[in-house]
Amino acid sequence: MDCSQYKLFEREYLFSQQHKDHPAPQYAVVWGDPRDLDAPVNVTTPSKVWLAMALHGGILPPVWVYHELAKDEAQPNFKRHTRGHLLHQTPPIGPMTEEEAMEYLIQKDLPPEVWRDYRGNMQILKIVPRHLIPNNHMFRNAWRISQKEAA
Numbered sequence: 390m391d392c393s394q395y396k397l398f399e400r401e402y403l404f405s406q407q408h409k410d411h412p413a414p415q416y417a418v419v420w421g422d423p424r425d426l427d428a429p430v431n432v433t434t435p436s437k438v439w440l441a442m443a444l445h446g447g448i449l450p451p452v453w454v455y456h457e458l459a460k461d462e463a464q465p466n467f468k469r470h471t472r473g474h475l476l477h478q479t480p481p482i483g484p485m486t487e488e489e490a491m492e493y494l495i496q497k498d499l500p501p502e503v504w505r506d507y508r509g510n511m512q513i514l515k516i517v518p519r520h521l522i523p524n525n526h527m528f529r530n531a532w533r534i535s536q537k538e539a540a
Contacts (some may be wrong), residue, residue: 508535
């Protein structure tokens, strides 16, 4: 399915209509906010549909497109996007592995101070198998990223 001539939202819609059975993500991203290292961790998990699009390829734009739009939003007096065409006219990227999709998701959705700019000595970001995240969220506000070294 070549969707490159369509806008991003059209590519996403067409894909979701033609591909109904999506595998559950195997991984989640556990990350802490470097501005508040005592806060509980955040957990980011891709949706089944988004992950299926990433694995399929030909739907999502390169991650740098989102970075360019974020630069625009950071400008003083930002009112609206004038370069939204980047989402729709930039050729979509090819298929990714699930690990590559998780890296893409990190760069797209997490603050840059978490994945790019952090210079502290604590580990604040991990990609983990989803089965390691407790199903019982009763104590979620107490979750932390282990700082132990792997053996």
